[in-house]
Amino acid sequence: MLTTGTRKPRATIVDIARLASVSKSTVSLVLKGSTLVKAETRERVLGAMRQLGYVYNRGAANLRMARSNIVGMVISDLVNPFFAELAVGIEEAIYTAGYVPLLANTGEDADRQDKVLRSMSEQGVAGIVISPTDRSRANTLIEISRSGVPIVTTMRRLEESGLPYVGQDNFEGERQAVDYLIGLGHRRIAFLGGHDTMATQRERVAGYRSALADHAIPFDPALVAEGYPNRAGGVEAVRVALALDDPPTAAVCFNDMVAVGAIRELSRQAIKVGRDFSIVGFDDISEAEHNAPPLTTITAETKQLGAQAAGFLLDLIAGGPVPASPVIGATRLIVRESCSEPLGKRARIRA
Amino acid sequence: MLTTGTRKPRATIVDIARLASVSKSTVSLVLKGSTLVKAETRERVLGAMRQLGYVYNRGAANLRMARSNIVGMVISDLVNPFFAELAVGIEEAIYTAGYVPLLANTGEDADRQDKVLRSMSEQGVAGIVISPTDRSRANTLIEISRSGVPIVTTMRRLEESGLPYVGQDNFEGERQAVDYLIGLGHRRIAFLGGHDTMATQRERVAGYRSALADHAIPFDPALVAEGYPNRAGGVEAVRVALALDDPPTAAVCFNDMVAVGAIRELSRQAIKVGRDFSIVGFDDISEAEHNAPPLTTITAETKQLGAQAAGFLLDLIAGGPVPASPVIGATRLIVRESCSEPLGKRARIRA
DNA sequence: CTGAAAGCGCTTACAG
């Protein structure tokens, strides 16, 4: 039934031209809807196209026009719902603008990132939007950017690259989270997950410290437990924090995945989150809302931010100027049910 | 600092040829590592490339060779972790084979699917792997397939298309789930989520009915509560089931997302899953393991299946034969903590 | 309104 394997050569504009008894210039003209072509001729050409099952060869056109309608998207971890949402936001914007997204998932592998970047470069992409991997070197990106391909980085800043950046306000977001916890009465607040090799983590930790400082709470380095930015990392990190001599009564987490892992471990230890221990996440992935308990977290409108990064790149591709400063999306605290006053405090009030 | 906007034309093989004082044929030869070129000449050419920052124009080469190194990937819902994992599996296999994946997320929108399919076709993809949207018409796919582009469908079968298919064994998987629940002592078992417009759902419901029949349990249509295949759908569906005059004591769910939604709603109603009510999911997304309680579910090695679908397509692209029968991956029950004997039964035993 | 010609950056026989 299928004719796979016997790949018949596709019809070209000269086939159409011949069948419609016109020149290929004329075919090309009707292809772009030029008004120069007489209606009757256009119809004849269109008919020939239908008859031959013509499909436009965008690659040939791109070659001739010395441009490209392909935009590279390199995503650091597609399996993390946060980045999946980001990817969807980017991808939609690219399609809407009439471009076509070439995707690569690097899975946090910096070598892989270099490879796909090179491949995209060969493919002649019009531009690239990338959420860089952890520990990624900027060399390849800089090189490609120098060759004239616009690049925008997103979500993870690559300071040394000087590349345009679109991200959320990690500092302010984490401040909001910690401020909320302090308002509830917490004093021993841990920071769980992430590594300080990630700019994102450093920015969030800085926000955490800033909120602490505002309330004259001394910063205790033992309270920041690094770990992978995923569920397993959350499990590990919360164990470390709990094992402290003076354990925390609450924690902010590097992201929601870490928070979910931490909550799982806490409940395994029969510590009820939202009563015995308070947790705030970051990202507001859709799982957060459906977690048990529903997770209080920080949102930054991921999908929109993705769309914004793409829009930004599209501007650059269109020849727009490189903006002087990065775009930093505002964050917002979403209160759900994973936090409460510290146990001790309630006890005292009741007494 | 950046030169974006002042896109300098990339160096071509003739620039290299000129600088290295050879013909462009020679440059092309060293490009493909031919042994015909004298070592000294090769070095000179390579040096010129470095000096000019040459980057290969794969598009031009593809045009000339009348082939393509781009493979289309159309995914029905990238935000669903199940499909995200699938996508990663496909994408890796494509990259490993030296191809480059062109991604589109259709978000379950059939019109969008047609659009991206057309776009990929224009782009001259070497082949396409697609997880079709719910209610997707096969026309465009058949048309493209007829034009000689190999296509493999995955996860959602499009019976009327006659296209090669790689998926998991929905029938057998659901049988395993229901069989397990029956073994635990359940008799009133609901099927939650999904619509019968989806082949996947129909196959799973058939497996559900088959297991029931094996144990001479009559099928009660009221027990299958359709709904969206996501968390919200799970919330809705379980409410419907619970409102029945003779409510179920357990449920199998269309997928893990539905299961997670259902569990959330159950716990909202103070019904403890894994004690008062039993739930089995389908897919084994990574969230399943970290859910509260950890979700008993059916796995089909998603990522591997994705890789298999891609490998399959790659064979077709290489000119391999269209296999006579679909590839159906085996499923396996993963027992975690979301199930128990029905309450009544335990009460009786204790009495 | 339509046609002939050149050229985008490659590869591939074909000579030498």
Add this chain to the structure above:
DNA sequence: CTGAAAGCGCTTACAG
């Protein structure tokens, strides 16, 4: 071992 020439499927001035 290396070079000259043709051609992949388009677009774009330029004539007419």
